[in-house]
Amino acid sequence: MAQAADSMQELLEQVAELTRQLTSRDKTIDALMRRVEISQATRSSYLAMEQSLTMERVVGNKTAELVEQKGRLAKALDELRLTQAKLLQAQKLEAIGQLAAGIAHEVNTPTQYVTDNVSFLQRAFDKLLKLVEAQSQLTEGVRAGDTTPQALEAVDAARKLTKLDYLTRQVPRAIEQSLEGLGQISSIVKAMKEFSHPSGAEKQPFDIHDIIESTSIVAKNEWKYVAELQLDFDWNLPPVLLLRNEFSQVMLNLIVNASHAIAASLPPGSAGKGKLLISTKAVGKYVEVRVTDNGVGIPEAVRARVFEPFFTTKEVGKGSGQGLAIAYSVVVDKHGGSISFESNTGQGTTFIVSLPLSE
Amino acid sequence: MRVMFVDDEVRVLEAIERVLFELETDWETAFLNSGELALTELARVPYDVLISDLRMPGMDGVSLLTRVAELYPRIVRIVLSGHSDEEAALKMVHVAHQFLAKPCAAETLYQVIARTQALTQLLPDRKLQTLAAQIGTLPSAARFHQELSALGEGSEPGGAAAAMARLIKQDPGMTGKLLQVASSAFFNSSASVADVEAAIMRLGFRTLRNLTHTLGSAAPTRGSTMPGAPAVEALQARALSIARLASSMARLPEDASAAYIAGLLCDVGQLVLIASAPERLYVAQAEAEQRGVPAHVAERSTWGATHAEVGAYLLGLWGLPFQIVEAVANHHAPERGASERLGLPQLVWLAACIVEGEEPTPELLSRFGAEDLYATHRRSVAEGEA
Numbered sequence: 001m002a003q004a005a006d007s008m009q010e011l012l013e014q015v016a017e018l019t020r021q022l023t024s025r026d027k028t029i030d031a032l033m034r035r036v037e038i039s040q041a042t043r044s045s046y047l048a049m050e051q052s053l054t055m056e057r058v059v060g061n062k063t064a065e066l067v068e069q070k071g072r073l074a075k076a077l078d079e080l081r082l083t084q085a086k087l088l089q090a091q092k093l094e095a096i097g098q099l100a101a102g103i104a105h106e107v108n109t110p111t112q113y114v115t116d117n118v119s120f121l122q123r124a125f126d127k128l129l130k131l132v133e134a135q136s137q138l139t140e141g142v143r144a145g146d147t148t149p150q151a152l153e154a155v156d157a158a159r160k161l162t163k164l165d166y167l168t169r170q171v172p173r174a175i176e177q178s179l180e181g182l183g184q185i186s187s188i189v190k191a192m193k194e195f196s197h198p199s200g201a202e203k204q205p206f207d208i209h210d211i212i213e214s215t216s217i218v219a220k221n222e223w224k225y226v227a228e229l230q231l232d233f234d235w236n237l238p239p240v241l242l243l244r245n246e247f248s249q250v251m252l253n254l255i256v257n258a259s260h261a262i263a264a265s266l267p268p269g270s271a272g273k274g275k276l277l278i279s280t281k282a283v284g285k286y287v288e289v290r291v292t293d294n295g296v297g298i299p300e301a302v303r304a305r306v307f308e309p310f311f312t313t314k315e316v317g318k319g320s321g322q323g324l325a326i327a328y329s330v331v332v333d334k335h336g337g338s339i340s341f342e343s344n345t346g347q348g349t350t351f352i353v354s355l356p357l358s359e
Numbered sequence: 360m361r362v363m364f365v366d367d368e369v370r371v372l373e374a375i376e377r378v379l380f381e382l383e384t385d386w387e388t389a390f391l392n393s394g395e396l397a398l399t400e401l402a403r404v405p406y407d408v409l410i411s412d413l414r415m416p417g418m419d420g421v422s423l424l425t426r427v428a429e430l431y432p433r434i435v436r437i438v439l440s441g442h443s444d445e446e447a448a449l450k451m452v453h454v455a456h457q458f459l460a461k462p463c464a465a466e467t468l469y470q471v472i473a474r475t476q477a478l479t480q481l482l483p484d485r486k487l488q489t490l491a492a493q494i495g496t497l498p499s500a501a502r503f504h505q506e507l508s509a510l511g512e513g514s515e516p517g518g519a520a521a522a523m524a525r526l527i528k529q530d531p532g533m534t535g536k537l538l539q540v541a542s543s544a545f546f547n548s549s550a551s552v553a554d555v556e557a558a559i560m561r562l563g564f565r566t567l568r569n570l571t572h573t574l575g576s577a578a579p580t581r582g583s584t585m586p587g588a589p590a591v592e593a594l595q596a597r598a599l600s601i602a603r604l605a606s607s608m609a610r611l612p613e614d615a616s617a618a619y620i621a622g623l624l625c626d627v628g629q630l631v632l633i634a635s636a637p638e639r640l641y642v643a644q645a646e647a648e649q650r651g652v653p654a655h656v657a658e659r660s661t662w663g664a665t666h667a668e669v670g671a672y673l674l675g676l677w678g679l680p681f682q683i684v685e686a687v688a689n690h691h692a693p694e695r696g697a698s699e700r701l702g703l704p705q706l707v708w709l710a711a712c713i714v715e716g717e718e719p720t721p722e723l724l725s726r727f728g729a730e731d732l733y734a735t736h737r738r739s740v741a742e743g744e745a
Contacts, residue, residue: 101442105414108441109368111462116374119465123381170377225416269488271395271417 017081018073022066029062085327091322092249095256096196102221106188110181117174117181127162134158166241191217195248203335206240206248208287208355212278215251223259223276224265227293232279240287240355246330247355250339253323253352254291260314261349263297267346286354294348303343331355360474361391361406365423367395367415371461372395376745378465380667398426398594406434408461408475411450424454429686432487432493434474439463449566449573452536453495456676457482458543480651481688482672484664490635491673496574497532497630500592507533507571520564523571531598531623532572532630533574537562538620540570540678551681554616589631594656596715598623605651606708608736612704621686621707624674628666631673653717655691667691693723701727713737 135158138151191214209231216229223229248274255276262274277292298306305311309325331339335355343349366372370391379388389406391397395413395418413420421422434520438451441461441464459472482488502580510522527533534555541558549667550560559567605622609615632640647657653666671688682703689695689704690711696704705727712719713736724730 105441108461109371112439112441113368113370113374115462116371116378116465120374120377120381166380170380172378174374179374210571225414269422270392274417289500 010224012080014076015073017067017181017326018076020074022069025062025066025069029059029287032058082221086249087322088246088326088330090247091326095249095252095323098256099218099222103192106221107185110184113209114185115180117178120174121171121178124167124174127158127168131155131158131162131164141150151186159264170192188220190214197250199244199246201243203241203243205245206242206244208237208240208242208289209233209235211242211244211248212251212262214278215248215271216255216278219247219252219255219259223262225273226259226263227274227276230277232277234279234281235280237280239289240357242355243330243334245354246334250327250330250353251289251291253327254353256350258291258293258322258349261293261297263295263347265294265296282357283354285296285357287357289353290350291353292350297345297347297349298341299345300341303341307339323355327353360385360408360472360479361387361389361404362408362410363391363397363400363406363417364712365391365394365409365411365420365437367393367412370702371412375465375468379469381653382465382469384469384472386476391668394420394426395421398430401427401431401434405431408435408437408472410437410439410472413438413442421450423456424451428454428493428495430574433489435492436541437471439468448540449569452540452570452573456492457539457678457685471678473683478675480670481675482664483670484662487664487669488672490601491669491674492626494631494634494673497535497627498634499530500595503530503533504571504574520559520567523567524555524559526700527559527571527594528619528623529599531576531595533571533679534620534676535624535627535679536574537567537570538683542678542680553620553683555620576644591630594626594629594633598626600714601625601707601710604713604736605706606731606741608706608710614706616711617680617686618684619725621683621690621703622710624670624679624683625687625707625711626666626670626688627673628668628670631669632666651714653691665691693727699726699734701729707731709733709736713740 017227035055077167134151134154138155139149141147141151179216194211194214195218212231212233216223216231255278258276262276265274266272275292275294277290279290279292281288299313302311302313307328311325328339331337331353337353339351339353341349341351364372364375369392374391375389376390378385389404392402394411394415397409398418400406401409405741409424411420411423415423420438420440424438426433427436436455438455438458439461441600448458452643459468459471479488482491507523507526510519510526527537529641537555537558538552541552541561552561562570602622606615606619609618627642629640633687643654643658643661646652647654650657655667658665667688667690671684674687677707685696686707688704693705693708709719709729709732711717713733719733721730725732
């Protein structure tokens with residue numbers, strides 16, 4: 001990430017330098033032309049001819065230089081585009097890296113109780129099997145017409161050992177919770193897969209709600225300790241033409257930012273939680289996605305800069321300042337939409353993403 | 360024994376309850392859904408072991424364990440967390456005795472608790488249990504942390520790690536702490552580590568630097584102002600001699616490393632007391648001098664236990680390998696083990712006798728067939744001194 005950012009920074013500087021050089025060449029040529037015009041008007045024709053030949057050579061050289069510089073500029077711009085694409089990918093990897101610990105936690109917790117429950121069920125089954133065996137022997141005896149008190153006692157003993165009441169209550173719950181746990185694990189793995197799978201360079205129609213839901217699952221560990229998530233979707237929305245991968249990255253950045261804003265607003269150790277609301281609705285020919293938090297809000301002084309690349313208010317190592325810059329580039333440049341926000345210091349922020357419904 | 364589990368995920372608690380029910384333990388258990396509820400319950404009834412999650416809404420695990428360490432220092436504090444990052448592990452170093460990573464097998468959880476129960480039988484005195492359990496970091500010699508932080512500046516990581524290992528291996532407190540962290544399940548292993556080099560390898564150099572840095576800044580004000588109590592430096596020098604001697608007495612090369620560690624750590628009980636109750640050492644020492652008996656004899660008659668059990672209790676709480684804990688516990692009572700052969704506890708016992716100038720009884724020497732070994736090493740140490 002830092003590497004991609006550095007090389008991007010370098011390229012930007014190169015482009016600026018080349019532009020500066022071009023401008024100064026233009027000025028030199030202008031000056032030379034003016035001198036030629038002046039000398040032609042005032043000097044003798046021989047001198048004028050000689051000078052104009054020199055001038056032509058100079059202009060010829062300068063033009064060749066210009067052409068070469070133009071080529072270099074074009075190449076630099078190409079590299080810039082490539083770096084931008086790499087930067088997008090790098091920011092995504094960075095986001096996944098930051099989420100990795102949280103995702104591991106989201107998988108480890110259900111794995112813990114599924115493992116314990118299955119281990120419990122294994123022991124419970126062994127005991128039940130012994131009870132069934134004792135009872136089969138009793139049944140066999142009855143069928144053969146000789147019921148011994150020992151067979152009955154064996155059943156009673158096995159039944160006591162089994163703690164049947166306890167098992168009757170706990171086994172169904174253990175199975176139910178194991179299935180819930182496995183469901184949770186599969187849903188996060190599926191969301192992870194959807195989130196990280198490359199979606200190609202062409203826009204395709206997607207159900208925007210699927211993307212929002214799976215992104216919120218991937219980021220669950222970021223918000224679940226600080227916020228209640230509410231999804232308020234307009235289910236009548238048609239599919240939206242999207243670069244899925246890029247759009248899910250935008251949603252991730254907005255959700256993570258909102259969670260951080262809420263976390264910063266909660267007093268340390270408080271059991272309270274904030275609110276994180278994601279809503280969708282159609283507005284004219286656009287679909288509008290709103291991500292609202294009741295966190296600390298964006299300070300007035302920095303509101304103008306939030307979409308600038310490398311601008312961050314987070315501490316070193318916590319944010320690269322790319323999240324919202326990339327969101328802007330994805331929404332505005334790649335989807336022809338718009339992104340804006342409303343924020344009240346101390347009350348919260350809403351980010352509004354509008355995407356065209358059809359092209 | 361009373362054991363409390365705290366987790367914000369109710370299903371984790373219910374599943375542990377089911378497993379423990381099937382294992383038919385005699386423990387009284389409580390399952391609490393938050394740090395706040397845990398503190399309320401602890402105020403109501405005393406507990407022996409607390410097993411807590413880390414990330415919870417409201418009061419998180421670190422805050423809970425910190426409060427419990429202040430309010431009920433005797434309670435054994437264990438973390439059971441799905442977070443396996445280094446940052447969390449290093450934060451835990453001061454507030455938890457052991458770290459278990461989710462998913463943790465039911466058997467492992469059971470063994471950790473059962474082991475704690477066995478330790479309380481080894482050291483039944485609750486006051487002494489408290490003194491050991493409240494130790495976060497053992498005192499090191501004055502120059503240790505300076506030398507440690509001066510290491511590796513500018514040199515290549517491999518060389519620095521080796522130099523660091525050499526230095527740490529001379530400091531009982533840091534060695535114990537390093538083995539505690541490396542044995543923890545946070546570092547992706549269920550096996551405990553009994554070797555400083557292996558521990559460093561498992562942690563990685565960077566984590567080790569962070570760990571020593573954290574510990575260096577939190578090291579207790581070392582040494583005691585109590586006249587007559589032994590200085591940390593003297594204890595360390597003695598521990599080092601015992602470690603070297605014990606490892607040179609080991610017959611198999613693979614036993615030498617464990618013998619070294621057990622020897623180095625055999626007197627950490629005295630470090631515990633230097634840090635938490637130096638007056639006890641002072642009283643025992645005065646008694647020993649007056650009666651002309653070894654320190655551990657005087658300790659037993661004054662506190663009803665010795666530094667051997669106190670040290671073993673702490674190392675056991677820290678999850679160090681059983682063989683090390685056993686050797687430390689029995690290094691003044693080699694007859695306590697079930698074995699008749701010359702094992703780790705007996706090696707450390709012999710080494711300690713030679714270094715401390717205590718004559719072992721002929722019965723014990725012959726019981727372990729250690730007459731020749733003792734005589735040879737005794738002679739070579741005496742020659743070395745002369």
